[in-house]
Amino acid sequence: MRQFVLSLVLTLAATAVAALEIEDRTLFGPADATRRLRILSTTDTAIFAPRIESYLATVPGVSIDYIVASSADVMAEMTGGQAAYDLVISSAMDLQTKLANDGHVQRHSSEVTRDLPAWAKWNDMVFAFTQEPAAIVVSDAAFAAEGIPRSRQGLIDVLRRNPERFRGKVGTYDVRVSGLGYLFATQESRVSETYWRLTEVMGGLGARLYCCTSEMIDAVSSGDLYVAYNVLGSYALQRQDVSGISIILPSDFTTIMLRTVVIPVEAPEPELAGDFVDHILAQAFGRDPALSVDRWLSNSEMALSRINLGPGLLVYLDQLKRAAFENEWRNAILRE
Structure with missing residues (x-):
């Protein structure tokens, strides 16, 4: 089957789809395919494309409409x-x-899903296919005098001693608009009070807030930022060719996120969707390097704090708890 990738800039006909703020949209496979999968994703196209292309190589007559938006x-x-x-x-x-x-x-059960470790699935509905750390990306030049810090406390110490150097040069997620940023922040705050001390320090330096990992890494590589806090380690690894930046997995503890896939109840192609899920799960956890950082983590001696799938994740989605957390976060980082 002839494979090709066509980048699309589309005016969407359906009103509901038009309301979605699309960051990128790409059609993989033949435009005249008899069957088409529609994937809504938060993962950048360039990062996920290898998995799509490897799947299409196994299924003639199928195309994939890949749509990227914020969480x-x-x-x-x-x-x-x-x-x-x-x-x-x-x-x-x-x-x-x-x-x-x-x-x-909807639920999906197969030989592949049954072989997954218990921590990588929930109720046969949510399936993890990567383990990805929250990392700190820093400018080497900005830390030349003190050396690159290896822990949150080490970063706090450098920032406190050099407020003029780092004022306006520290960036992190805006947890009010970034689902991943909110997840990292809430989970980290449960593990250690150091999160709040660091957040207050960043707030005192006029921290700049971002929606996305890619924007923060770009800002560090350009010199616009000196520190990007809690960025996705997998995205940072893709930028290792950029000179002058370092990737830190905090030695006190490194938060590990699981990237997941689900099949909506109203999926037009549920069988094909299940087949795609099985394909990416079969490649998961180090078998395909496109997104996985397992080999990176396996050599680490630091404490890894994996976020667990399950109902415990719903705690901070409660409206009252979310409002309380965001209020405390605003007080710390925005000084409101």
Whole structure:
């Protein structure tokens, strides 16, 4: 089967789809394919493309419409939109779990899913296919005098001693708009109070807030930022060719996120969706280097704090708890 990738800049006909703020959209495979999978995802196209292409090589007559949006927009689309998707892929484990818990996701069971470790699946609805650390990306030049810090406390110490150097040069997620940023922040705050001390220090330096990992890494590589806190380690690894930046996995503990996939209840192609899920799960956890950082983590002596799938992720999605957390976060980082 002749494979090709066509980048699309589309004016969408359906009103519901038009309301979705699409960051990127790509059609993989033949435009005249008899069957088509529609995937709504938070993962950048370039990062996920190898897995799509390896799947299409096994299934003639299939194409994949791959749509990228923010985790918050993905959640809104799945709970309030009218468009039908076959698969939803997201780094926001809590939001994926909520979709499943609230009845928006169908079950899928196969020989592949049964072989997954218990921590990589929940209720045969949410399936993890990567382990990815929250990392700190820093400018080597900005830390030349003190050396690259290896822990959160080490970073706090350098920032406190050099406020003028780092003022306006520290970036992190805006947890009000980034589902992944909110997940990292809430989970980290449960593990250690160091999170709040560091957040207050960043707030005192006029921390700049971002929606996405890629934007933060770009800012560090350009010199616009000196520190990008809690970025996705997998994305950072893709940028190792950029000179002058270092990737830190904090030695005190490194938060590990699981990127997950679900099949919506109204998927037009549920059997094909299940086949695609099995394909990427069969490649998961180090067998395909496109997204996995398992080999990186296996050599680490640091404490790894994996975020667990399950109803515990719903705690901070409670409206009152979320409001309380965001209020404390605003006080710390925005000084409101």
